[in-house]
Amino acid sequence: MDHAEILAGGFDDPAAQSARAFRACLEAMARPGRIQPITGAAPPAPISPAAGAVLLTLVDTTTPLYLAPSQDTQATRQWIAFHCGAPIVPAEEAAFALGAWGALQPVSRFAIGTADYPDRAATLIVEMPGATPPSARLAGPGIETCHEACLPEIAAFAANRTQFPLGFDCYFSAGSQLWALPRSTNVEAL
Amino acid sequence: MSEAAYNFAYLDEATKRMIRRALLKGLAIPGYQVPFASREMPMPYGWGTGGVQVTAACLTPEDCLKVIDQGADDTTNAVSIRKFFERTAGVATTEHTAEASVIQTRHRIPEQALTEGQILVYQVPIPEPLRFLEPRESETRRMHALEEYGLMHVKLYEDIARHGAIATSYAYPVKVEGRYVMDPSPIPKFDNPKLGGNAAIQLFGAGREQRIYALPPYTQVVSLDFEDHPFEPSKADHDCDLCGAAQSYLDEVITDDRGGRMFICSDTDFCASRRADGLRGRLSPEEAA
Incomplete structure (x- = not known):
């Protein structure tokens, strides 16, 4: 990969574009399972544009990042080093993690916070093949009655919910679509 | 700068x-x-x-x-x-x-x-x-x-x-x-x-x-409350003196030094839009426009 490709693909207008991308992240986390469009990033494959925008918006030199084997290439490492500057660390030390669901296993490795500081928990950015078909029914804060969403599995998220207020929080990305599942959401199979 | x-x-x-x-x-x-x-x-x-x-x-x-x-x-x-x-x-x-x-x-x-x-x-x-x-x-x-x-x-x-x-x-x-x-x-x-x-x-x-x-x-x-003392949202027991609203939260305004007072909506946008719709309270008579 040459330098031009590594240097490209960030936000052209960082303040405005990261503000818009953050609003997508905020709406997604506030309304679990609802799909938000998020654009502006063009990261090297296999990172999706949506996951790239989340990285550019939230990840920097102060947030250790775990790259799962599915997304861990020389090109992605170089792109993240230039655009975010995040230290790449083992799963146990990560504030953010990026990868396909299978490659992130076992998710029990990730930080779930402590009783005193439940916010010191990892945020997983899970690359998905698509945003459909819905596989789970979600209920909880942010959802008026219930909402259907596409999740890679059910059991891990149901187990994560039982740890509340501890637990990890997830973003799911496919193309330029973003949706989220905070630890507070109840998940059951459709 | x-x-x-x-x-x-x-x-x-x-x-x-x-x-x-x-x-x-x-x-x-x-x-x-x-x-x-x-x-x-x-x-x-x-x-x-x-x-x-x-x-x-x-x-x-x-x-x-x-x-x-x-x-x-x-x-x-x-x-x-x-x-x-x-x-x-x-x-x-x-x-x-x-x-x-x-x-x-x-x-x-x-x-x-x-x-x-x-x-x-x-x-x-x-x-x-x-x-x-x-x-x-x-x-x-x-x-x-x-x-x-x-x-x-x-x-x-x-x-x-x-x-x-x-x-x-x-x-x-x-x-x-x-x-x-x-x-x-x-x-x-x-x-x-x-x-x-x-x-x-x-x-x-x-x-x-x-x-x-x-x-x-x-x-x-x-x-938070108790079964025998349930939570009660409270407001001044008046209507707004400008727009007549009965269900909005009110501010009390002292108007003179002889005990005169009026109650007006604390939400100025809510009060102004009600008045724009022609609604009037006790101290805001119909304008002769």
């Missing part, structure tokens, strides 16, 4: 990222106070530095901002914060609740129901509901971790023992999703029922105390 010399919405990007991460964790753990590295803002603590930082982290160039102070759009604090974001972010501003996409508020929730797509940002002086009962941060943090909220019920009980009713009338503590007890900022308890099941995202920023917390839409929020 010109406005163009500032980054969009005043704060630098690294600071916004830090605030944004705190906001997202706040939404994931409704009612929990997330510590954040609050910055000095070009206004004193107590003037809404927490709310201003949250607003700055949320604003996009397309937003329309409304700022209210005790319900009013035209008070010093509201006007100066609105001007601050007009200059540093170049966003559109409004006084109409329905037109705004981001509303920063000090001590009120607008009368008009909020909708999806709106964000309500609260300025919070003391985010810790247990602080006046237990001054040590290490202790209150442990009390939240253990869900040890008995002290708060003792405080409400002492109100009943002393006054015959729960005398707390503002900053009335609530329990969020059956887990965290939260300070709703000094809103009157009249506004407490609007905290729960709200369609908008509610974000709370405390600048001096360096805490951010949040309520996602449609979150369950219950005001």
Whole structure:
């Protein structure tokens, strides 16, 4: 990969574009399972544009990042080093993690916070093949009655919910679509 | 220095990222106070530095901002914060609740129901509901971790023992999703029922105390009470003297030195739109237009 490709693909207008991308992240986390469009990033494959925008918006030199084997290439490492500057660390030390669901296993490795500081928990950015078909029914804060969403599995998220207020929080990305599942959401199979 | 010399919405990007991460964790753990590295803002603590930082982290160039102070759009604090974001972010501003996409508020929730797509940002002086009962941060943090909220019920009980009713009338503590007890900022308890099941995202920023917390839409929020002393939202027992509204929260205004007084809506936009619709109160006779 040459330098031009590594240097490209960030936000052209960082303040405005990261503000818009953050609003997508905020709406997604506030309304679990609802799909938000998020654009502006063009990261090297296999990172999706949506996951790239989340990285550019939230990840920097102060947030250790775990790259799962599915997304861990020389090109992605170089792109993240230039655009975010995040230290790449083992799963146990990560504030953010990026990868396909299978490659992130076992998710029990990730930080779930402590009783005193439940916010010191990892945020997983899970690359998905698509945003459909819905596989789970979600209920909880942010959802008026219930909402259907596409999740890679059910059991891990149901187990994560039982740890509340501890637990990890997830973003799911496919193309330029973003949706989220905070630890507070109840998940059951459709 | 010109406005163009500032980054969009005043704060630098690294600071916004830090605030944004705190906001997202706040939404994931409704009612929990997330510590954040609050910055000095070009206004004193107590003037809404927490709310201003949250607003700055949320604003996009397309937003329309409304700022209210005790319900009013035209008070010093509201006007100066609105001007601050007009200059540093170049966003559109409004006084109409329905037109705004981001509303920063000090001590009120607008009368008009909020909708999806709106964000309500609260300025919070003391985010810790247990602080006046237990001054040590290490202790209150442990009390939240253990869900040890008995002290708060003792405080409400002492109100009943002393006054015959729960005398707390503002900053009335609530329990969020059956887990965290939260300070709703000094809103009157009249506004407490609007905290729960709200369609908008509610974000709370405390600048001096360096805490951010949040309520996602449609979150369950219950005001603490007792079976035999249920929570009662209260307001002055009058109608608005300008627009005649019977169901809005009222300010009492002394009008002379002989005991004259009037009651007017605290939400100036709500009152003005009712008057624009031709509704009149006791002291606002029909204009001879």
